[in-house]
Amino acid sequence: MPELPEVETTCRGIAPHITGKKVKQIIIRNTRLRYPIPESLTNNLTGQTIHQVTRRGKYILLHTDAGVAIIHLGMSGTLRIIESGIDAEKHDHVDIIFDHKKCLRLRDPRRFGCLLWTQTDPQQHKLLKSLGPEPLSDDFNENYIYKLTRKRSVAVKQFVMNSHIVVGVGNIYTSEALFQAGINPTRPVNKISLKSCKKLSTAIKDVLSRAITQGGTTLRDFYNGEGKPGYFQQQLSVYGRESQPCHHCNTPILKIQQGQRATYYCKQCQR
DNA sequence: AGAGGTACCTGGCAGC
DNA sequence: TGCTGCCAGGTACCTC
Structure with missing residues (x-):
């Protein structure tokens, strides 16, 4: 599900509710995410105060004095703030319960996400260390792209989706950005x-x-930290619009397969 | 080093 | 109604 905008939306949604709040209890119903949830998480995070919520790529970081919780939502994960005491449903794997009766609940049906703990600099963590620049930063610009592309022959769609090149741009937004740029994927x-x-x-x-x-x-199941859906799907130009007319030239949008992923584009507008 | 394929897992849906 | 197969927003890791 989540690409950078969804993760950013989630961060902004949960941060005001948990920043400065103390973790009272952690309930783990299923440790089996992409990587097993480590015991060190419960041991160290309980009793700590969250002093900052940040994002790196699609990873959400909960900072405390004792260490940092690293969360990835995978394909189907959501994080939401609820009142503590609400019954958990089938795929609600983790509850982080705070002093003020609020609960941060992690739901992830496909369990491609993760919840890890580090006591050292999270940026040096194995999963974060070799990530590319943030797409909205000044480090990500035409010179950076030009330099990295000269000795590669991979299709531009797959290049953009590589998190070691640039983080946070997944299948939906890559198709959309390539349409906007007029580049054939x-x-x-x-x-x-x-x-x-x-x-x-x-x-x-x-x-x-x-x-x-x-x-x-x-598209189906993304909700922000407060349980509200996003609205950008109403502005999608190509993603999910196979055979429908291009908004710009009326040519039917094509759907192809690239690296086992669906790509949507307009062969007239994108060269 | 780059490119391509595989693996992880469940739910929803189309087709029979 | 129920089964099967396919598809889905991610990404680490393996091999060539």
């Missing part, structure tokens, strides 16, 4: 000019920013 990256790299970085920033403003994209 199958184009080998080393065939893209500096000028097109500029269009690409600009489009990625624009699509992500607009999606964050809309509270993310809810």
Whole structure:
């Protein structure tokens, strides 16, 4: 489910409710996420005060004096704030219960997400260490893209989706950004000019920013920290629009397969 | 080093 | 109604 806008929306949704609050109890109903939830999490996080909620790529970090909880929502995870005491449903794997009777509940049907604990710098954690730059930062620009693409022949769609190149841009927003940039998703990256790299970085920033403003994209099951859906799906130009007319030229939108993932594009507008 | 495939897991839906 | 197969927003890890 979540790409960067959804994770950012989740962070913004939960932060005001848990920042400065003390963890009273942690209930783990199922430790079997992508990586097993470590015992060190319960042992160390209980009794700690969350002093900051931050995001790195699609990872959500809960900072305390004792260490940092690292959360990834995978394909189907949600984090929401509820009143403590509400019955858990089938895929509600973890409750972090706070002093003020609020509960941060992690639900993840497909269990592709994770919940880890680190006592050292989270940026140096194995999972975060080699991530690419944040797409909305100045480090992510046409020169960066141009330099990294010269010796690669992979399709631009797969290049953009690689988190070691740039974080947070998943299947939906890659298709959308490539449409906005007018670039065919199958184009080998080393065939893209500096000028097109500029269009690409600009489009990625624009699509992500607009999606964050809309509270993310809810296709089936994304809800923010307060249980509300996102609205960006109403503005999708190509994603999920196979055979429907392109908003710009009326040509039917194509759906193809790239690296086992669906790609949507307009062959007329994207060259 | 880069590219491609596989694995993890469940739910929803189309088709029979 | 019920079964089967396919698809889904992610990404680490393996091999070539």
